[in-house]
Amino acid sequence: MKKILILALILTSSATFAKDISVKVSGMVCSMCAQGIQKKFSKLPEVKDIKVDLDTKVVSIITKDNQDIQDSKIKELITEAGYNVASIERK
Amino acid sequence: MLIRFVGILLFLSTFPVFAHPVIYKDGIVVSSSNMQSYSDNQLMYSWSNRWSTGLNHWRFTKEDKNTELGFLKLNHLLYRHNGESSQGNIYLHGGVGIADSEIEKRQTNDAYMTGFEVDWETRTLFTAFKYYYFTSPKVTDISMAQARVGFSPYEAGFEQLQSWFMLQAMIMPEVESEVILTPMLRFFYKNVLWEIGSSTKGEWMLNLMVHH
Numbered sequence: 165m166k167k168i169l170i171l172a173l174i175l176t177s178s179a180t181f182a183k184d185i186s187v188k189v190s191g192m193v194c195s196m197c198a199q200g201i202q203k204k205f206s207k208l209p210e211v212k213d214i215k216v217d218l219d220t221k222v223v224s225i226i227t228k229d230n231q232d233i234q235d236s237k238i239k240e241l242i243t244e245a246g247y248n249v250a251s252i253e254r255k
Numbered sequence: 256m257l258i259r260f261v262g263i264l265l266f267l268s269t270f271p272v273f274a275h276p277v278i279y280k281d282g283i284v285v286s287s288s289n290m291q292s293y294s295d296n297q298l299m300y301s302w303s304n305r306w307s308t309g310l311n312h313w314r315f316t317k318e319d320k321n322t323e324l325g326f327l328k329l330n331h332l333l334y335r336h337n338g339e340s341s342q343g344n345i346y347l348h349g350g351v352g353i354a355d356s357e358i359e360k361r362q363t364n365d366a367y368m369t370g371f372e373v374d375w376e377t378r379t380l381f382t383a384f385k386y387y388y389f390t391s392p393k394v395t396d397i398s399m400a401q402a403r404v405g406f407s408p409y410e411a412g413f414e415q416l417q418s419w420f421m422l423q424a425m426i427m428p429e430v431e432s433e434v435i436l437t438p439m440l441r442f443f444y445k446n447v448l449w450e451i452g453s454s455t456k457g458e459w460m461l462n463l464m465v466h467h
Contacts, residue, residue: 191337193378195413196443199466200279216413218378221339244280246304248337 182212183227187238188250192221200245208233208241221250276330276346276372277307278466284309286464290454292316292431293399297328305332311350311368313389315397315430320357322395324366326350343375354391366391381405381419401425405441416444423452423460 192198198216201223205214210231215224223242227233235252242249275284278301288295293316299309311328314321328350336343347370354366370387382404389397405421419441426434437460439452450462 190339191335191342193340193342193376195411195415195417196446196448196466197275197278197342198413199446200282203282204279218410218413244304246279246332246335246337250339 182229183225183232184255185225185227185233185238186253186255187223187225187242188252189221189223189242190248190250192216192218192223192247197246201242201247204241204245208237275464275466276348277301277305277332280304283467284464285467286462288460288462290435290437290460291458292435293427299328299330306330311352315427317358317430322354322356322358322397324352324354324368324389324391324395326352326366326368328368341375341377344373346372348372348387354389354394356391356394358395362394364391364394366394378410379407381407381421395429397427397429399425399427414445416442418442421450421452 189201192201195218198218202214202216205211205223205225210227210233211225212228213226217224225233225238238252239249275286276299278284280301280303282301284297284299284301284307286297294314296312297309299307301307307330309328311326313324328348331347332344333347334345348368350368352366352368353363355363366389368387368389370385372383372385374381374383376382384402385400387399389395401423403421403423405419407417407419409418411417421439421441423437423439424434425437433456435454435456435458437452437454437458439450439460441448441450443449446466448464450460452460454460
């Protein structure tokens with residue numbers, strides 16, 4: 165019973181964590197053109213914050229608690245913005 | 256008159272430039288390029304990351320007389336290379352509309368345009384070339400070629416002001432017999448770009464562009 169309770173607590177607490185998704189993007193050399201990426205992801209209700217780093221070519225997406233974004237959706241939005249996804253990592 | 260009205264409307268609704276005929280899906284570009292010898296005002300909607308459609312007004316001035324052209328224009332991103340630290344693009348353009356010219360005698364007729372544009376850039380280097388051809392039976396035939404090279408002395412961050420030094424060479428044989436060389440400064444901050452320059456003949460250039 166105690167084990168079940170602990171397990172339930174762990175599962176509940178981990179489910180409320182926000183996701184930090186790092187997307188490596190190819191071709192992102194112009195800050196003005198990359199504004200489209202920020203605009204696209206900011207519209208998603210799951211997104212809490214988004215940061216674009218032109219030095220590392222990484223777009224960091226922080227989701228709201230208990231929210232996630234599918235890789236296919238990320239690829240779709242990056243492609244619509246005119247770029248290519250090189251890799252996706254989740255923390 | 257209609258062409259002039261559309262041109263004024265585009266300019267007022269404004270803002271202007273070189274490239275970005277197709278941006279992200281559902282993006283809108285308003286741009287205006289202005290020199291004494293010509294102006295180019297555009298309002299474009301990108302309905303995909305490969306295609307955009309919109310209104311385009313051109314003015315060419317020769318010996319204080321104007322030729323104005325208004326088009327419904329279609330732009331296509333034919334090819335994009337997204338490298339690790341660079342991007343290259345090839346665009347195709349086409350348009351149908353009307354032309355009105357004061358040169359020789361006042362004439363108005365249907366008009367057509369076609370062209371292409373190529374560019375390659377990194378965060379500190381920029382090169383571009385574009386060619387346009389405009390024709391209106393019995394009114395005008397105008398060709399225009401522009402080439403640009405530029406460099407930025409630093410790599411600006413995503414939300415920092417980016418500054419560029421650029422040189423533009425432009426040929427419009429039917430309007431101006433000489434090559435027009437224009438050194439200029441380009442700046443952009445977030446979704447707004449502006450350029451200011453002066454040609455070797457003393458012609459001012461002022462360009463603006465906004466992505467929305």
